[in-house]
Amino acid sequence: MNFPLPTSVPRLVDTLRRSSRPALLWYGADGERVELSGRVLDNWAAKTANLCVDELDLGSGDLVVLGDEVHWRALAVTLGAWTAGAAVRPSDPRGTTADGDVVVALVDAEGGLPPLLAHPPAGARAVVVDRPALSLGLRGGAPDDAVDYCAEVRSHADVYSGLEEPVADGPALPDPDVGQEITHARLLPRALEEAAGREEQWGTAAAVHVPGRQVDPRFLLRVLAVLASGRAVVLTDRDTADGSWTAVLTAENAVGF
Template sequence: MGNTVPSLFAAVVGKDPSLPFLTFYDDATGERTELSGATLANWVAKTANLLVDGCGLGPGDVAAVRLPAHWQTAAILLGAWTAGLSVTYGQPTGAGADVEFASLSAAETGAPGPADRYVLGLAPMGLPMRGPAPAGFADYVTEVRQFGDHYPGPVGGAGTEDLVERARKLAYPGGRLLIDAVAHPDPVEWLVGPLAAGASIVLSVNSDPAKLAARAESEQATSVL
């Protein structure tokens, strides 16, 4: 198994791209979104192409990701690493980065940032924002859909070896993991850790603790974290 995050993702998805890889629940909205490995890989490729062809970025550049745990956040993180970018996650502003991805609430703070800035409404079904994007931002969903479903490469990921090492120290089991993002907000815990274990993910945000046991059973989760 590889030692970079993109190589881990490719190994897991390559086993059977049609199988569910990331199932997302938001108990605040009632959303359930299920992505196969192939579907998430398409979003990852589109994001990498957006960064490389749309923004002219590549190895040595930095993406600021100001987003909560979400399936679209997974696509952006994996896309940035695939394109060879470094990632700062959860920092208060995108200053000093070459591209920024922010939630609507983060984008509305008015903090300074790079020339290329994308906002995410995080709407169900991966829909674009209903209203206009904040000044200085473009709607990620609208923009990323213009790019190809396959990333021609070269696939990056150098510099993510430390993330893989941290993830492997978590010693997650394989199988299908139900992960409560309230308890595990760090992407190393809810995304890279399962990849390092060769596991698929059921990601629960704004979790209602009373629903987790039934969710684990319905999703055939083999472990709950």
């Protein structure tokens, strides 16, 4: 890294706010390409944190269950939840139940409600996320009692003025290697452990592709490690087995994790 490790995810997002360079590059299977600068990614995280607190009543230690489909908005939701001091737990969207205070998932490719949100646990708020980058809300509207993320998040403030820091020993993410929670204080150090020895391999690359077809704790830790390195993270849900993906990485001056 070329700057000191921030003490928490909100402080990492603070460093992104001062950057006009790309922080996130998304290549969708539908051909969509989305580029978010550090400043814009910070904006999405702040708006999401404000939505979490003001509309979803989330606080320190509350749990956000996140559908496991890879999408750039899943990262915005995750960073926003952590900024608000909540814990995030990826879950299989094919399941029908999940414990948690809030359950968040993407609509399917046809705009249909994902199974994870079809039967949310009693008392949990459901948040439905649309796919297109320019979406202003779900076609046909959200189901009863569900929050339409794309319709609601834009109305929230661009700066989060809540917790200065998440509770240090509060849960943030399940550890993929041991049966316990990673705390907010340990989240970034644990992410760098995931990337140990890769800085030299990444060299002068401007971006790093984090592979994977589902969001899980290891995936999120790797995304954090790339952001903490000062590079852009490249995400995709498209097939990367053919030569066209190599051309994408070359064009973006990116390497693989």
